[in-house]
Amino acid sequence: MGGMSTPDDTEFSVGQSAEILGVTVRTLHHWDAMGLVRPSGRTYAGYRRYSHSDLQRAQHALIYRETGMSLAQIGELLDSGTPVAEHLQRQRDLLAERLEGLHHMIAAIDQILGHEMNDETTPLTVAEKAEILGSSWSPDYDAEAAERWGETKEWELSQQRQASLTKKDWRRVKTELEELEARLAEAMRRGVAPGSPEANELAEAHRANISQWFDVSHAQQVLIARGYVADPSFRAHYDERAEGLAAWLKAVIDANAAAHRVNPEAARWQ
Numbered sequence: 001m002g003g004m005s006t007p008d009d010t011e012f013s014v015g016q017s018a019e020i021l022g023v024t025v026r027t028l029h030h031w032d033a034m035g036l037v038r039p040s041g042r043t044y045a046g047y048r049r050y051s052h053s054d055l056q057r058a059q060h061a062l063i064y065r066e067t068g069m070s071l072a073q074i075g076e077l078l079d080s081g082t083p084v085a086e087h088l089q090r091q092r093d094l095l096a097e098r099l100e101g102l103h104h105m106i107a108a109i110d111q112i113l114g115h116e117m118n119d120e121t122t123p124l125t126v127a128e129k130a131e132i133l134g135s136s137w138s139p140d141y142d143a144e145a146a147e148r149w150g151e152t153k154e155w156e157l158s159q160q161r162q163a164s165l166t167k168k169d170w171r172r173v174k175t176e177l178e179e180l181e182a183r184l185a186e187a188m189r190r191g192v193a194p195g196s197p198e199a200n201e202l203a204e205a206h207r208a209n210i211s212q213w214f215d216v217s218h219a220q221q222v223l224i225a226r227g228y229v230a231d232p233s234f235r236a237h238y239d240e241r242a243e244g245l246a247a248w249l250k251a252v253i254d255a256n257a258a259a260h261r262v263n264p265e266a267a268r269w270q
Contacts, residue, residue, distance in 0.1 A: 011041055011049040021058050028058075036061055036075045060087055067094035154220075158213035173212070180209055184249055185242035194248070195255035203256035206249070218257040222267040225253040 017039075018025045031037040032048065037058045041049035050058075057078060064074045082090075165173070184202060192198050203221075210216045210224065228234045228246040238246035254264035 011051055012055065014039070014048045014050070017048075017050040017055055017058070020055060021062065023058075023062070031058070031061070031071075034071065034075070036071055036078075056084075060084075060091070063091045063095075067091065067098055069094075154214040161213055177209060180205060181238070181241050184252075185245055188242055188245055188248045194251040195259070199252045200256045200259060203253050206253065218260045218262045219267040220269055221253055222257045222262065222264045223269055225250040 012020065014025050014028050018028055021028075028037065028048075028050075032039065037054060039048040040051040040054050043049060060078060061071075061074050064077065065071070069077075078087075183205070187198065187202055192202075207216050207218070207221045210221065216224070228238055229250050235246040238249060257264050257267070
């Protein structure tokens with residue numbers, strides 16, 4: 001964001017304003033349309049003209065955006081009548097809080113790297129996960145899954161396989177899953193239809209990825225995929241990759257199962 005030392009009665013075109021603020025013209029058009037930052041003036045031809053105070057409001061919006069606030073929240077705050085000095089103090093406090101969080105995450109990553117560089121072959125213990133990852137992971141997650149599936153042979157097998165993994169193995173697991181999810185999102189964006197050869201191949205790749213923990217049948221894959229749309233956390237995970245990905249993936253898995261003579265509506269865990 002550039003500085004503004006011009007008189008208050010100076011007006012700027014939308015292009016000049018975008019250059020001063022370090023944003024695109026499209027951003028200013030969007031902010032105008034939603035009422036976040038509206039130009040005070042217009043030329044006879046209808047072109048936007050921004051005043052010094054308009055740009056000041058835009059600068060405050062940019063700072064608040066850096067703190068992670070939504071544009072709707074920023075608009076409400078800027079319209080509240082809060083004095084500029086209070087805005088600046090609030091912005092400083094929010095940025096300082098975010099900076100503290102970033103320092104914590106950097107320290108966590110450094111600690112994880114230290115563990116992996118010192119010993120690539122030793123499995124990560126529960127205590128190490130809790131210490132390194134903090135609030136982003138909890139033993140309660142494993143406890144909840146154990147309560148639901150702990151009596152099944154699949155759970156026992158998955159726990160045995162996970163226990164044998166080293167830190168290097170976990171990095172591979174994470175990379176492979178991210179690559180698969182990226183392939184799924186890209187295929188959905190291209191309009192790949194459930195039931196098509198490419199979609200069926202992706203469904204099999206998905207089944208193979210899960211089968212590293214236990215042998216997953218097509219019926220079991222269908223039941224697992226139901227959770228992708230029924231469970232808010234699963235749905236949010238996939239839809240963060242691409243909007244609608246959870247529902248699309250379920251449709252792809254159902255169609256592939258049907259091609260293998262499994263009725264998705266009547267699937268049972270066998």
